[in-house]
Amino acid sequence: MRVAEWARPVPPVRREVLAALPEVDEGRPPVLFVPGFGHGAWVFAEHWLDRAASRGFPAHAVSLRGHGGSGAAPKASLRAYTHDVVQVAASLPRRAVLVGHGVGALVVTHALARYPAHAGVLVAPVLGGWGTAGTALRRNPVGTLPAAFGGRLRLSRRQLFSRRLPDAAARAYAGRLGRAAARAQWQVLLGRPAEPAVGDPPVLVLGSPDDRVVPLPALNRAAAGYNAAPLLFPGMGHDLMLDAGWPEPIDAILDWLEKDTRA
Template sequence: MTSVLRPMEWAYPVAPVEREVLTAKPAENEADRQRPPVLFVPGLGHGAWAFAARWLEHAASRGFPAYAMSLRGHGGSASAPRTTLRAYTHDVTQVAARLPRQAVLVGHGTGALAVARTLARYPARAGVLVCPVFGGPGTALTALRRNPAGTLPALFGGRLRLRRGQLFGRELASASAREFAAQVKVPSAPLAQWQLLAGPAIEDPVGDPPVLVVGSPDDRVVPRGALERAARRYGGAPLLFPGMGHDVMLDARWQEPIDAILDWLDKSL
């Protein structure tokens, strides 16, 4: 169900921040002008750089105007006190609303949660949820089991720390894995982390856009069962890429999922 009235938005508006948005434009021709813009939204600890490294220019080379943003407190975006999941959703909605045409929203990890919540507020052409972290007790238990040292401090308001082995598959060269992992910096956002662990509500999308769930059965952050539940929510099955880690957009075979996503968009829109 989608809410029409949102009294919290009026009574307690989200604090504005400067947001980082990176852009890659396709070569101009008549066919490309008909394609919708694609907005990439990274999750906790990742900024626009995580998509600019590989997927941003590749999407543009396939004819899609491509944009990658950083949520507040991430990448080149400004931080704000008492950041909440509502603030992350606000960031995505505001950036999407400023794009030249109705956009496709692609979110990764907790960025996929922000996209799922934005779909209830913004009439997107389509949504793509990549390795979505939707939160709830199951998320906390999985994180504690697979990364206890990095997760336990987050339960008490500290910073979540993600291990390199969680983010990438074994095929990615060690030097590249170290380089990318060094850029992953989770900001201090205890309210958002606690809300995530509590299991935030997700409303139905407005306008019934097509929604695709993408992931890996070998993801050490999001179990396969969670991928299947997320896909069922939108009436489908997840598109899986074995052997890849959580950060499929940076892993060794990064081109496979983005090409599959863009092929799906070409068929669905």
């Protein structure tokens, strides 16, 4: 029994959910995309939602509270973000595939402990702990240090995107990023591990060995937690769903769902 769930319920908030649906419902599991800190559902609406729908998967993306078009939540916690994901997933007509990016992947690991997902996918996962903070401080001290004191975490364009993405597009995307709640940022640093997933769903981990936010050893550790190796996409930045070459990761995810989960 999770006492906090009823003793201190998560306050309600307006949730932004964007969707792209296939022309014909083939009964495939819906895919729910979860963005990370500073990102909203729009990052998946740019390319990945339509790509998934074109291959027969109902595709949805939720903006965590305080992000994108969802309601403001300056005191939000990771538990509140997890609640958002579980509530949206539970509203879908079939068991969903949960796909989390960055810190959204950490949120997905916690959601998997509360929701019987069809499968989970962790994209460039930021799973927390002081090692995460150390890497961020080394690679982007100016943008990271304020976050340690409750300020905004700022990621540079070169952390998020490869040089293959035109600079104008990189600037435009970076300019749309928001901020996460200070409380949630601290909780990521503390790195509380998620409870075991309900029903032991298959989990795929993928990212780029050239990611300047999540280094390759962190990707390997994340995948090892699921007795696997990460699927790698060299030459891409942290935001695989927006970077040049974006079709490759989403097609690999959908291929995996079709082959290994019998979607």
